[in-house]
Amino acid sequence: MAGWFARLTLNQKLALAAVALGAVALVAVPYPGSKVTLDAKELALVVGTEADHVEAPELAAWIIQSRADYRLVDLRSAAEFAQYHIPTAVNVPMNVLTDAGLGRQEKLVLYSEGGIHSAQAWMLLKAQGYKSVYMLKGGLDEWKDQVVFPVVADNPTPGERARDERLRSISAFFGGQPRSASAVAAGSTAMPGMAAAAAPALPKVAAPPTPAGGPKPAARKKKEGC
Amino acid sequence: MNPYLAGIGLGLVLLAAFVLVGRGLGATGAFNSVIAWAVSSVAPEHAKGNEFIAGYLTDDGSSPLKSWLLFEVVGLFAGAMFSGLLAGRATVTTEKGPRVSVRTRLAMAFAGGVLMAFGAALARGCTSGQALTGGALLNLGSWAFMMMVFAGAYAVAYFVRWQWR
Amino acid sequence: MAMMAPFFKYGMFGDETSLVLAFLIGIGFGFFLERAGFGSARKLVSQFYLNDLAVFKVMFTAIVTAMLGVTYLGWLGWLDLSLVYLVPTYLAPQAVGGLILGVGFVIGGYCPGTSVAATATGRVDGLIYVLGIFAGMFAFAELYPLLKGFYLSGDGVGLTIPGTFGLPYGVVVFAVVLIAVGGFYGAGLLEKKFAATGE
Numbered sequence: 001m002a003g004w005f006a007r008l009t010l011n012q013k014l015a016l017a018a019v020a021l022g023a024v025a026l027v028a029v030p031y032p033g034s035k036v037t038l039d040a041k042e043l044a045l046v047v048g049t050e051a052d053h054v055e056a057p058e059l060a061a062w063i064i065q066s067r068a069d070y071r072l073v074d075l076r077s078a079a080e081f082a083q084y085h086i087p088t089a090v091n092v093p094m095n096v097l098t099d100a101g102l103g104r105q106e107k108l109v110l111y112s113e114g115g116i117h118s119a120q121a122w123m124l125l126k127a128q129g130y131k132s133v134y135m136l137k138g139g140l141d142e143w144k145d146q147v148v149f150p151v152v153a154d155n156p157t158p159g160e161r162a163r164d165e166r167l168r169s170i171s172a173f174f175g176g177q178p179r180s181a182s183a184v185a186a187g188s189t190a191m192p193g194m195a196a197a198a199a200p201a202l203p204k205v206a207a208p209p210t211p212a213g214g215p216k217p218a219a220r221k222k223k224e225g226c
Numbered sequence: 227m228n229p230y231l232a233g234i235g236l237g238l239v240l241l242a243a244f245v246l247v248g249r250g251l252g253a254t255g256a257f258n259s260v261i262a263w264a265v266s267s268v269a270p271e272h273a274k275g276n277e278f279i280a281g282y283l284t285d286d287g288s289s290p291l292k293s294w295l296l297f298e299v300v301g302l303f304a305g306a307m308f309s310g311l312l313a314g315r316a317t318v319t320t321e322k323g324p325r326v327s328v329r330t331r332l333a334m335a336f337a338g339g340v341l342m343a344f345g346a347a348l349a350r351g352c353t354s355g356q357a358l359t360g361g362a363l364l365n366l367g368s369w370a371f372m373m374m375v376f377a378g379a380y381a382v383a384y385f386v387r388w389q390w391r
Numbered sequence: 392m393a394m395m396a397p398f399f400k401y402g403m404f405g406d407e408t409s410l411v412l413a414f415l416i417g418i419g420f421g422f423f424l425e426r427a428g429f430g431s432a433r434k435l436v437s438q439f440y441l442n443d444l445a446v447f448k449v450m451f452t453a454i455v456t457a458m459l460g461v462t463y464l465g466w467l468g469w470l471d472l473s474l475v476y477l478v479p480t481y482l483a484p485q486a487v488g489g490l491i492l493g494v495g496f497v498i499g500g501y502c503p504g505t506s507v508a509a510t511a512t513g514r515v516d517g518l519i520y521v522l523g524i525f526a527g528m529f530a531f532a533e534l535y536p537l538l539k540g541f542y543l544s545g546d547g548v549g550l551t552i553p554g555t556f557g558l559p560y561g562v563v564v565f566a567v568v569l570i571a572v573g574g575f576y577g578a579g580l581l582e583k584k585f586a587a588t589g590e
Contacts, residue, residue: 313426339527
C-alpha cells in the first residue's frame with residue numbers, strides 16, 4: 001500500500017490529498033444557519049437564580065451615573081420607541097435582533113413592554129452565544145412604576161423621608177413625578193397624566209447622556225469589501 | 227517555488243484572515259482609501275459630495291488611512307520585498323518583451339492600471355478580493371467575475387503579444 | 392467545542408489589533424505572491440499565452456485550500472461561516488468589470504495585488520501600473536454619477552453558488568476540487584505543448 005504512494009510525485013500526492021478531502025467534504029454542512037444550541041441545565045439555573053436580571057432602580061442609577069459599559073436595547077417597534085423610550089436606549093426590534101450586529105462580548109440590557117419579549121430575546125441571544133445578556137426586570141411597566149412615577153408615602157416617617165427624597169429626585173431626572181401612596185391604595189392605577197392617549201404623558205427624551213462606549217449598530221458599517 | 231506549494235501557502239494566509247478577522251484578502255480598497263484621504267485632505271467638501279469617495283470616509287472623523295486593506299497592502303509590499311530579496315529577484319528593472327521599448331511598455335503599464343481600476347471598481351474587487359476570497363467562499367458574483375477576467379485576458383492577449391514576445 | 396471564530400467578530404480583540412493583523416496577513420500574502428513569481432509581469436502574462444499556467448495553478452490551489460479550510464472548520468462548528476464577509480453580488484457590473492480587468496491585466500501585465508508586489512521588488516512597470524490604478528480609480532470616482540446606475544444594478548446581497556442553485560455545499564466543494572485538479576492536469580499538458588522558447 002505504501003509502495004505506490006511513495007512513488008507518486010509531490011504534485012500527485014497533493015492532488016490525491018485534495019480529492020480525498022473534497023470527497024469527504026461532500027457531506028459537509030458548514031453553515032450553522034440559524035440553529036441554536038441550548039445548554040438547558042445551565043440556562044435553567046441562570047433563570048432560577050435571576051442572575052441575569054437588572055432591576056429598574058439599578059438601571060436608573062447606571063443612567064444617572066452615565067455609565068457606558070453596557071448597551072441598553074429597546075425591543076419594541078420603532079413607533080413605540082419614538083413615543084417613549086428609556087434614555088440612552090437603542091431601538092432593535094425583535095425581528096431584526098439577530099441581524100443587528102450586536103457584539104457577542106458586549107454587555108446588553110434588554111427591555112420590552114413587560115417582561116415577556118425581553119425574556120424571549122434573552123433566550124435567543126444566550127443560545128446564540130452572546131455572553132453578557134441581561135433583562136430589565138418587569139420591563140417598561142416596572143420602569144414607569146418604580147423610577148418615573150414612584151410611589152411615595154403620604155406621611156413619611158423620617159426613614160421613609162430620605163428614601164422618598166431620593167425617589168423624587170430620580171423621578172425628576174427622568175421627567176416624571178411621584179404618586180402618592182394613598183392614591184395608589186385607593187385603586188387609582190392610572191399614572192399621572194397617562195389617561196389621555198393623545199398626550200404623550202411620559203416625558204419626551206431630552207438629550208440624555210449618550211454612552212461613549214462602542215459604536216451604535218448602524219454606524220458600524222465599515223467598508224469590508226476589497 | 228512549486229506553484230502548488232505557493233498556492234497552499236496563499237490559501238492558508240487567506241484562511242487565517244477568515245478565521246481571525248472574518249474577512250478575506252484584497253487590494254483595490256487600499257487604493258480607494260488613499261484616494262479618499264488625498265481628496266479629503268485637499269478638497270474635503272468635494273470628497274464628501276462624491277458618493278463613491280465618501281464611502282471610504284469614516285463617520286467619526288478618523289483618517290481613511292486607518293483601513294484594514296491599506297494596512298494589508300503595506301504588509302503585501304513588505305512581504306513581497308522580503309521574498310524577492312531572499313530569492314535574489316529584487317532588481318530595479320522594467321519587465322517587457324524584447325520587441326518593445328521601455329517607454330512603450332511603461333505607457334502600456336499605465337493604461338493597464340487605468341483599465342484595471344475601472345474593472346475593479348465595477349466589480350467591487352480584483353483578483354485578490356474577488357477571485358481568491360470570493361472563490362474560496364463560493365461567492366456567485368466572484369466566480370462569474372473570475373471567469374470573465376480569464377475570458378477578457380485571453381481574448382485580448384493575442385492582440386498585445388508584441389509587448390511580450 | 393463552541394463556535395469562536397472569526398475571532399474578531401466574536402469581540403476577542405479590537406480594531407487596533409485587527410489592523411496589526413492586517414499588516415501581518417499582508418506580509419504572508421505578499422510573500423507567497425512573490426514566491427510564486429508573481430512579482431514579474433512576464434510570468435503573469437505567460438498564463439495568457441499558455442506557456443506557464445502558474446497563475447491558474449496558484450490561484451486555484453489557494454482557492455481550494457481556503458475553501459476546504461472553511462468548509463471543515465464550519466462543519467466542525469469552530470468557524471461561524473455566516474459571519475465571514477461575503478462581497479455582495481452585482482452580476483452585470485461584476486461581469487463587465489471582470490472583462491475590463493482581464494484586458495487591463497494582459498495589457499498592463501499585473502493586477503492590483505501583484506503590481507504592489509512587483510513594485511516592492513523593483514519593477515518600474517509595476518510602479519507605473521500602480522500610478523495608473525490611482526489615476527483610473529480617481530477618474531472612476533469623478534465619473535461615478537454617470538456610472539452609478541450600472542454600478543448598482545443587481546441584488547446587492549451575498550450569494551453563494553450552493554445557495555443560488557440549491558446544491559448541497561459539500562457537493563459544490565467537491566466539484567470545485569475536481570475541476571481544479573482536472574485543470575491542473577490539463578495545465579500541465581498545455582504547458583508542454585506551448586512551451587516558450589527561451590523565456
